[in-house]
Amino acid sequence: MKKVFKLFLAVFLLINYNLQAQESTDPVVNSIIQEANNNSQLEILAHELLDVIGPRLVGTPQMTQANNWAVAKYSKWGISAKNEQWGEWKAWERGITHIDMLEPRLQTLDGMQLAWSPSTGPKGVTAELITLPTVKDSLEFQKWMKNVKGKLVMTSMYQTTGRPDYNWEEFATEESFAKMKKERDSLETEWRDNMKRTGYSSREINQALEEAGAVGIVTSYWSKAFGSNKIFSSRTKKIPTVDLELEDYSMLYRLVEYGNKPVIKIVAESKDLGVAPTLNTIAEIKGTEKPEEYVILSAHFDSWDGGTGATDNGTGTIVMMEAMRILKKVYPNPKRTILVGHWGSEEQGLNGSRAFVEDHPEIVQNTQAMFNQDNGTGRVVKISGAGFLHSYDYLSKWLAAVPDDITKHIETTFPGSPSGGGSDNASFLAAGAPAFNLSSLSWSYWNYTWHTNRDTYDKIVFDDVRSNAILTAILVYMACEDPNRTSTEKIVLPINPRTGEQRTWPEPKSPQRKGGLD
Known part of the structure; x- marks a missing residue:
């Protein structure tokens, strides 16, 4: 028993010593x-x-x-x-958002209104969906714009996969993963080039579609993770903009491309509070x-x-x-x-x-x-x-x-x-x-x-x-x-290799004090 007690005491003292050592003075x-x-x-x-x-x-x-x-x-x-x-x-203020596919079959869709988007009112907006066309130049795109009147326009690119890269890396063959990335990169490049050919940037095109008579904008900003979409702001003034999760957006995109003419209803009851x-x-x-x-x-x-x-x-x-x-x-x-x-x-x-x-x-x-x-x-x-x-x-x-x-x-x-x-x-x-x-x-x-x-x-x-x-x-x-005041002496910043000029300390910038009121 004495040996057991001594061992116990030694362990206790060691633990106590370690705890004390971890404590600050x-x-x-x-x-x-x-x-x-x-x-x-x-x-x-x-x-x-x-x-x-x-x-x-x-x-x-x-x-x-x-x-x-x-x-x-x-x-x-x-x-x-x-x-x-x-x-x-x-x-x-955000209100109730409900998005449903009515044609070619019934399905409630996962999505939400973008920030500061105009309201649809309780009756909502019901219309056929269309996608942006591939065009050779801005003139061809302007001729196509007559097609948007009365339509809901999908303005995000189609995603070739809804699986994050880490999921491909774990399960796909090297050849299959490489093939997917090549197809995806090609699609992204073509999407950007085509957007340039329309004459609009991705930040400008929604307003142009609104002016051409579209009744709503449907987007999908996939975050490249299962179930995650980035939700930012609407750029329309009178028509709603909604973001759909990748799975529903890509399904609707395929329906449009295969000529199935999907129709959806959007109810997005936000409030403009001044x-x-x-x-x-x-x-x-x-x-x-x-x-x-x-x-x-x-x-x-x-x-x-x-x-x-x-x-x-x-x-x-x-x-x-x-x-x-x-x-x-x-x-x-x-x-x-x-x-x-x-x-x-x-x-x-x-x-x-x-x-x-x-x-x-x-x-x-x-x-x-x-x-x-x-x-x-x-x-x-x-x-x-x-x-x-x-x-x-x-x-x-x-x-x-x-x-x-x-x-x-x-x-x-x-x-x-x-x-x-x-x-x-x-x-x-x-x-x-x-x-x-x-x-x-x-x-x-x-x-x-x-x-x-x-x-x-x-x-x-x-x-x-x-x-x-x-x-x-x-x-x-x-x-x-600290008894001393901290030094604010700055380093001499290095040369910027792109410009060959010395970097300078960032300059203060004034805030935007009236937001979204123009």
């Missing part, structure tokens, strides 16, 4: 980790934002609801918050020693509305909210002011963050650091110095306080190079502020959830999101505590 860091792991609010925040409020397309009532929800949530946590108007947008204010939700924990200096948390709040905007950018949003909640609880009196920005209309060109940078130069000029998170549900795996010459000196010091089980996944690049766009850190970078993107693991983001109808709560990997909240909170804490 900084009590605030330990409290951040314990609060994140033992009292996480991520799941309830995600549910309330994604399941209850839903997608957050700029100009919709749901976007305003989300702004108000965030202010209320911060207030409940004892954090000062407000909604700050920076512009206005076309106000619109004009809506565009807002940024801003919250802050005031600094005690250097309140005029800022450490900023950043995530865009808006989304496209094919799904509920879970990984773009619900996950970034709840990471920043959770980090703020934790910091308020365990670090309520920071040396510098902690500010969080939930930006509006990022999806249309970083508009909310660009407006904030333009409207608050005093904050931007006094930014100690800004941490932005956007791309997906995965754990952070890359952090770049963003082109600041001495970024290694402070970022590496701050990262050293983060647990090894988080930092072991992160690849750092110093001094890195500045981002010219992509997400809201670019708005601050252009103004010279040390802004860093917390770039995450893909989880098939680009093909599966980015701007698609599949970007929903169930795609969130909460272990990774929790890791990101811990990382963010510790980085913010360390940046607040």
